Amino acid sequence: MINFPNTISGLSRAETALYRRLLRRLMHKRQRNRTRSAYYDGRNELRDIGYALPPIAKDIEIVVGWPEKAVEELATRVVLDGLTGIAGAQLADTVRDLMDENDLIQTAHSVHADSFVHSCTFVAVLQGDPDAGEPEAIIQEFTADTATGEWDKRGKRLSSALLFDTDDEYEHATIMYLMSYESTIVAIHEGNAWHVIERIDNGSDRIPCELFAFKPDAKRPFGRSRISRTVMSLTDSAVRTFLRSEMQAELYSVPPRYFLGVTEDMFKDDDGNLIPKWKLMLDQALTLPADPATGEKPEVGQFSQYSFQPHVEQLRQTATMFASHTSLPPDAMGVLTDNPSSADAIDKASKDLCLLAENCQRWYAKPWQRIIERAQQVAGPDGQASPVACQWRNPATPSRAAAADAAVKLVSAGILPAESDVTYDMLDLTDSQRQTLRAEQARARAQNAIAQLKAQPSEEAADEPEATTGTPQGTRTALGQGAPELSEQS
Structure with a gap:
């Protein structure tokens, strides 16, 4: 667990008050996170x-990955494909360099997933050291x-922030950033x-x-x-159901038995030790002597075999409730039915998840910009910045054929130009493809x-014989018209 400092030397009284106020907020939310x-x-x-559950069940580890499934299913539909310029403007080379140097696409996926887990996450812009690479x-x-x-x-923004950078093992804090409207304070841990x-x-008016x-x-x-x-309550219920079924599976293939007219000495080996119960249950042939005192023969009976059906039904009900709460299709939870879901049923089940992903795109677009x-x-x-817009992948993930068919119809009808960014968005093209x-x-x-430039000289050459007869075209026409008059006079 990371230990955060209580005091930092070099802070003013007002900065110390801000730091401790933010530290209390961080520690208050820490356990829940x-x-x-x-x-x-x-x-x-x-x-x-x-x-x-018996006490021995506490030593059995059962992992149910439903919370991870709920997060990843949404994160795969909130995908930042790249950035584009505003109103058809070309993306500046500085922006492309920033995306490549900071691996922005992968960073965005991590940011979105972490915000789903903890309800929020923070992204800061820090000054780098080019001399250090x-x-x-x-x-x-x-x-x-x-x-x-x-x-x-009032300003719909962060007024202050406390950020701790950690080592690779995520065990020790190494750098602290305390941000306010006025400045960003950087502190490091050296020695003790x-x-x-x-x-x-x-x-700036924003941190x-x-x-x-x-x-x-x-x-x-x-x-x-x-x-x-x-989500946590349903996951706990699923863990208990899995654990009960695992414990019952140890005896599922062996029906329970009962014995009448037996004594404890009948279940001892040659050395006088009691035979383990599991060995008695797994023995194919069980021999028991008659009671020497009464001569009565022991009776062995068998109960009906245990059924897994109650555990299966409970797990299916829990998975259905989990899928309904997280807007996931039941098939994604591993709930199998006799009749597989149709394509329309799957699309209907995923509709709420797509709507939620579209809302996430709206929530995250402005912060990324x-x-x-x-x-x-x-x-x-020069400290100038060109405006950019986020390019999101379609959360409905339509097939390439369906997306292309819709784009072709809109372009053919003249609603969209063929080279528009909107058309590329419908085709779900990546930034490199664009x-x-x-x-x-x-x-x-x-x-x-x-x-076209090469074709112009050939056209002029085709007109040149008419222009090189020695007289202009208009003069030739006048002479041609006046020739009959000259012949009449002669």
């Missing part, structure tokens, strides 16, 4: 309700278990103490950090976690222009 991370990683502890502007994510902030309701090493003037919140509203601007209390614009100001020599198409279109236009 750790619990959700445990469910996402499949490390949640068994919650025994007291009477259904870093880019001019660094776009870095800070998860909610290592970062927090204060929300400005923390101290400030740099102050950077923000020079260089953006909040990515899932399902934000006026009451909870930092969003809500997709791993909600309902501000992050890229801020990174341009940090990386650019760049290739635009380069080929520019090459084709250049070749057409060259062909």
Whole structure:
């Protein structure tokens, strides 16, 4: 567990008050964030309700990956494919460099998934050190278990943020960033103490950090976690069901027996030790002597075999409730039915998930645009930034044939131009594919222009015999018309 410092040398009184206020907020939410991370990683502890499981069950590890499924199913539909210019403008080379240097596509996937787990995550723009091989502007994510902030309701933005950078093992904090409207304070851990090493003037009405919140509203601007209390409760129920079925599976193939008229001495081996119960249950042939005192023969009976059906039905009901709460199709939960789901049924089950993914695109579009614009100001020599727009993948994931058919119909009807970005969005083309198409279109236009220039001299040569008869065309026409008059006079 990461230990955060209580005091940092070099902070003023006001900065210390801000730091401690944000640190209390971070520690207050820390335990809940750790619990959700445990469910996402499949490390949640068994919650025994007291009477259904024996004590030995606590040593059995059962992992149910439903929380991870709920997060990943939505994250695969909220995909940032790239960035485009505004109103048909070309994307600046600075933006392309920022995307490549910061691996923005992969970073965006991590940001979206972490916001689903913890309800929110933070992305900051930091100044890099080119001499150390870093880019001019660094776009870095800070998860909610290592970062927090204060929300400005009037300005609809973060008014301050506390961010901790950690080592690769995620065990020790190494760098601290304290951001406010005025400046960004950088502190590091050296020896046994923390101290400030740099102050950077923000020079803007926004701090260089953006909040990515899932399902934000006026009451909870930092969003809500997709791993909600309902998700955790249903997961606990599924774990208990799996555990009961695993314990019953040990005896599922062996029907229970009962014995009448036996004594304990009849179940001892030659050395006088009691024969284990599991061996008695698995013995194919069981021999028991008669009682020497009474001469009565023992009676062996058998109960009906246990059935797995109650566990299967309970697990199916739990999975159905989980799928309904998370807007997942039942097939994604591993619930099998006698009649497979049709294509229309699958589309209907995924409709709510697609609508939720479209809302996520709206929630995350503005923060990404501000992050890229801020990174341009940090990386650019003149501090200027060109506006950009996010390019999202269609959350419905239609087939290539269906998308192409819809695009062809709109282009044929004259509603969309063939080379429009909207048409490319409908075809679900990636940013690299769009760049290739635009380069080929520019090459084709250049070749057409060259062909037209080559055709002009040939056209002028075709008109040249008429122009080289010695007299203008108008003079020839007048002479031709006056020739009969000359012959009459002669």
